[in-house]
Amino acid sequence: MASSKEGPVKADTIRVGRPGSCSNLRFNLWFLFVSKSDSILTKEDLGWHVTQRWQSYEREVRSAILRAILIAIFYSVQWFNYFIFTEGTETDIAFHRNITFLCIGWSLMSLAVLITLR
Numbered sequence: 361m362a363s364s365k366e367g368p369v370k371a372d373t374i375r376v377g378r379p380g381s382c383s384n385l386r387f388n389l390w391f392l393f394v395s396k397s398d399s400i401l402t403k404e405d406l407g408w409h410v411t412q413r414w415q416s417y418e419r420e421v422r423s424a425i426l427r428a429i430l431i432a433i434f435y436s437v438q439w440f441n442y443f444i445f446t447e448g449t450e451t452d453i454a455f456h457r458n459i460t461f462l463c464i465g466w467s468l469m470s471l472a473v474l475i476t477l478r
Contacts (some may be wrong), residue, residue, distance in 0.1 A: 417477050424474040428467060435463040 440460045446452040 370376060421477050424470050424477070427470045428474075431463055431466045431470065435459070438463075 438456065442452065442456045446456075
């Protein structure tokens with residue numbers, strides 16, 4: 361049974377200290393899973409915490425897909441406006457080109473987020 365400043369620590373708990381503290385160097389991996397420093401996690405709490413993190417990743421994937429759909433809708437409105445309502449002046453062409461590059465950049469960013477989370 362290990363001990364800490366607060367007293368003995370049970371075998372089924374993991375004490376996580378501040379990043380860089382010498383007494384807790386072997387638990388540095390757990391810093392990735394803990395949102396607050398100096399918290400005590402039981403094995404059950406750690407399991408729930410990991411599950412919540414995976415669910416937040418799934419929500420982020422859904423938001424990246426929704427972002428891509430909204431970018432497609434935005435660009436289709438711009439495309440429709442450009443080919444139906446504009447006269448094809450140089451200003452219109454430059455504006456459409458800038459919107460095209462902006463949508464490509466947004467789409468690549470959304471795709472990068474989606475690939476990173478997968």
